[in-house]
Amino acid sequence: xxxxxxxxxxxxxxxxxxxxxxxxxxxxxxxxxxxxxxxxxxxxxxxxxxxxxxxxxxxxxxxxxxxxxxxxxxxxxxxxxxxxxxxxxxxxxxxxxxxxxxxxxxxxxxxxxxxxxxxxxxxxxxxxxxxxxxxxxxxxxxxxxxxxxxxxxxxxxxxxxxxxxxxxxxxxxxxxxxxxxxxxxxxxxxxxxxxxxxxxxxxxxxxxxxxxxxxxxxxxxxxxxxxxxxxxxxxxxxxxxxxxxxxxxxxxxxxxxxxxxxxxxxxxxxxxxxxxxxxxxxxxxxxxxxxxxxxxxxxxxxxxxxxxxxxxxxxxxxxxxxxxxxxxxxxxxxxxxxxx
Amino acid sequence: xxxxxxxxxxxxxxxxxxxxxxxxxxxxxxxxxxxxxxxxxxxxxxxxxxxxxxxxxxxxxxxxxxxxxxxxxxxxxxxxxxxxxxxxxxxxxxxxxxxxxxxxxxxxxxxxxxxxxxxxxxxxxxxxxxxxxxxxxxxxxxxxxxxxxxxxxxxxxxxxxxxxxxxxxxxxxxxxxxxxxxxxxxxxxxxxxxxxxxxxxxxxxxxxxxxxxxxxxxxxxxxxxxxxxxxxxxxxxxxxxxxxxxxxxxxxxxxxxxxxxxxxxxxxxxxxxxxxxxxxxxxxxxxxxxxxxxxxxxxxxxxxxxxxxxxxxxxxxxxxxxxxxxxxxxxxxxxxxxxx
DNA sequence: CAGGCCGCAGAGAGCGCTCTCACGGGGTGG
DNA sequence: CCACCCCGTGAGAGCGCTCTCTGCGGCCTG
Numbered sequence: 001x002x003x004x005x006x007x008x009x010x011x012x013x014x015x016x017x018x019x020x021x022x023x024x025x026x027x028x029x030x031x032x033x034x035x036x037x038x039x040x041x042x043x044x045x046x047x048x049x050x051x052x053x054x055x056x057x058x059x060x061x062x063x064x065x066x067x068x069x070x071x072x073x074x075x076x077x078x079x080x081x082x083x084x085x086x087x088x089x090x091x092x093x094x095x096x097x098x099x100x101x102x103x104x105x106x107x108x109x110x111x112x113x114x115x116x117x118x119x120x121x122x123x124x125x126x127x128x129x130x131x132x133x134x135x136x137x138x139x140x141x142x143x144x145x146x147x148x149x150x151x152x153x154x155x156x157x158x159x160x161x162x163x164x165x166x167x168x169x170x171x172x173x174x175x176x177x178x179x180x181x182x183x184x185x186x187x188x189x190x191x192x193x194x195x196x197x198x199x200x201x202x203x204x205x206x207x208x209x210x211x212x213x214x215x216x217x218x219x220x221x222x223x224x225x226x227x228x229x230x231x232x233x234x235x236x237x238x239x240x241x242x243x244x245x246x247x248x249x250x251x252x253x254x255x256x257x258x259x260x261x262x263x264x265x266x267x268x269x270x271x272x273x274x275x276x277x278x279x280x281x282x283x284x285x286x287x288x289x290x291x292x293x294x295x296x297x298x299x300x301x302x303x304x305x306x307x308x309x310x311x312x313x314x315x316x317x318x319x320x321x322x323x324x325x326x327x328x329x330x331x332x333x334x335x336x337x338x339x340x
Numbered sequence: 341x342x343x344x345x346x347x348x349x350x351x352x353x354x355x356x357x358x359x360x361x362x363x364x365x366x367x368x369x370x371x372x373x374x375x376x377x378x379x380x381x382x383x384x385x386x387x388x389x390x391x392x393x394x395x396x397x398x399x400x401x402x403x404x405x406x407x408x409x410x411x412x413x414x415x416x417x418x419x420x421x422x423x424x425x426x427x428x429x430x431x432x433x434x435x436x437x438x439x440x441x442x443x444x445x446x447x448x449x450x451x452x453x454x455x456x457x458x459x460x461x462x463x464x465x466x467x468x469x470x471x472x473x474x475x476x477x478x479x480x481x482x483x484x485x486x487x488x489x490x491x492x493x494x495x496x497x498x499x500x501x502x503x504x505x506x507x508x509x510x511x512x513x514x515x516x517x518x519x520x521x522x523x524x525x526x527x528x529x530x531x532x533x534x535x536x537x538x539x540x541x542x543x544x545x546x547x548x549x550x551x552x553x554x555x556x557x558x559x560x561x562x563x564x565x566x567x568x569x570x571x572x573x574x575x576x577x578x579x580x581x582x583x584x585x586x587x588x589x590x591x592x593x594x595x596x597x598x599x600x601x602x603x604x605x606x607x608x609x610x611x612x613x614x615x616x617x618x619x620x621x622x623x624x625x626x627x628x629x630x631x632x633x634x635x636x637x638x639x640x641x642x643x644x645x646x647x648x649x650x651x652x653x654x655x656x657x658x659x660x661x662x663x664x665x666x667x668x669x670x671x672x673x674x675x676x677x678x679x680x
Numbered sequence: 681c682a683g684g685c686c687g688c689a690g691a692g693a694g695c696g697c698t699c700t701c702a703c704g705g706g707g708t709g710g
Numbered sequence: 711c712c713a714c715c716c717c718g719t720g721a722g723a724g725c726g727c728t729c730t731c732t733g734c735g736g737c738c739t740g
Contacts, residue, residue, distance in 0.1 A: 107464050120447060405696080
């Protein structure tokens with residue numbers, strides 16, 4: 001090993017040392033570091049020089065102990081890791097969050113809350129590690145945060161389903177988006193319209209199904225052709241298979257996620273059903289799956305990156321005590337491509 | 341709003357309050373919390389009851405200030421967000437890391453170090469937030485960690501290229517894996533073997549190219565048919581196009597990532613070249629891309645999840661001052677499928 | 681020219697925890 | 711029966727920072 005034992009860090013320089021080197025008091029150094037006004041420019045300069053010379057970085061633990069703030073927020077990802085990171089939805093949400101926070105003084109941490117370690121998550125959240133939390137993919141079964149909100153600002157992606165009246169969240173207009181998608185199928189003359197719905201323990205799953213139902217009800221049509229998936233391609237394929245196995249005719253299909261649509265495509269193809277000729281398909285989510293399919297998927301676009309950004313914005317406002325909308329609802333638009 | 345102002349957290353219970361309630365000293369509570377031995381069982385019970393009653397969670401800032409440890413490690417992701425989270429490689433590495441750490445007392449945080457905020461990253465790493473860092477996707481241009489290692493234990497995924505002699509890392513045997521893959525093409529009678537190499541500022545890119553070269557040299561064959569990509573599907577397609585545009589015959593192809601192979605496939609297809617009939621293809625990475633292609637990709641498998649786990653294991657050992665291998669090299673195996 | 685202010689700096693008291701050290705009491709061995 | 715240990719406990723000193731409060735000049739006002 002050519003360099004110092006990496007396991008034993010060299011003692012970090014402290015505020016005190018900077019103060020000594022600059023010939024001022026600790027308080028003054030602190031003022032400079034937090035660039036509070038009213039510090040003599042010359043002294044400020046001396047302090048800055050000393051900081052550079054010592055390569056000083058303020059100790060967060062000390063700072064947050066004294067100030068009761070951490071300047072960090074965390075993203076809680078309760079799903080299984082591989083699932084989370086493969087789903088383009090999460091990627092975009094995270095991108096939006098990171099983008100907004102980059103403009104602020106807050107750093108983003110992420111914690112993967114597996115079912116096996118709920119307590120660790122709770123301890124992390126309540127242990128003064130972060131000023132607030134962002135919760136994504138909020139199944140009704142998850143309750144890692146239940147004993148947390150109230151003690152810590154929390155913002156959810158999507159409307160929480162249970163017991164969280166009054167909580168802050170950002171959501172997409174899932175229901176109206178789904179209804180619009182279904183209306184498109186109707187306007188194409190389709191009358192036997194099925195849906196592959198998402199999980200019914202997530203508001204996105206529930207609301208998209210409700211939108212499809214509403215559109216069909218308005219048109220006086222049957223809304224019994226429903227099968228469920230979990231938003232993944234494989235589950236979409238399985239649902240499509242079940243739908244076809246029913247034997248009822250299907251000439252239109254609304255799929256609650258682009259990934260499930262990808263699965264459905266492969267099954268339709270293996271049954272020699274053409275898209276959109278035999279079955280017109282409209283999806284939800286405008287990600288790379290949607291664009292990469294052949295024919296490209298007509299789908300409901302929603303601003304996922306903005307959803308992330310807005311979550312971060314809401315959380316920061318909450319933390320800093322600024323007034324903020326409790327609920328943000330983001331609109332959708334229909335992207336017309338080849339599948340319908 | 342039906343519940344308390346989320347921006348203002350209720351004051352958290354402290355060690356002191358627990359001690360008062362349990363009728364013991366702070367030191368004793370601390371002993372119980374850190375389950376150090378030699379505490380009277382009856383008092384320990386009283387303490388535990390008090391903790392439960394107050395819903396007490398130790399304050400991390402205070403704890404780490406006093407103990408100089410944070411019990412947290414961070415994963416530094418220097419790439420652009422969307423890229424990172426879409427690549428199945430990262431997903432698996434993270435899974436491995438999270439899996440190992442779940443067994444320990446350490447929590448995992450992640451920080452996205454965009455080029456725009458290198459200083460924020462550095463401050464985070466050196467500011468006493470974490471006991472160590474894991475660095476993934478280490479381009480030679482990135483140096484956020486350069487002023488960090490030496491002050492903080494760091495473990496890299498892949499061999500760092502520059503100035504990090506003595507640093508700890510975990511890597512895959514890229515070169516021998518690539519050579520084996522190329523040997524397979526040779527054994528299939530192919531003699532005009534091209535490669536789509538990865539970026540030459542990452543050891544994975546360099547070493548896989550070197551392995552291909554070595555195999556061809558050993559066979560006394562020409563190794564001039566090289567084009568480069570950045571591991572993404574689009575770059576693979578572009579490289580394939582350049583390769584074909586050269587006009588030189590190609591009957592074998594080694595691609596340094598499965599994602600690039602996906603891109604190459606589409607270009608070969610559009611040129612009516614059959615796989616493996618006209619061009620036999622071997623890839624690297626055994627992810628969903630590899631399996632999903634038609635024909636399924638014969639590829640070099642490497643244990644990505646284990647790579648993550650081993651990184652975490654190495655880091656924890658480093659932090660705790662336990663002896664540990666500086667370098668771990670993980671073997672590869674060849675997965676035979678339809679493309680070669 | 682006196683009184684008051686305001687701008688800037690320093691002193692000092694914590695923030696909540698860990699950890700060393702000293703202490704008391706009961707058991708052991710000489 | 712006394713010296714010695716050792717186990718379990720509490721007291722107290724920090725860890726590195728923030729922030730209030732006080733103090734000290736110099737300038738403006740009357």
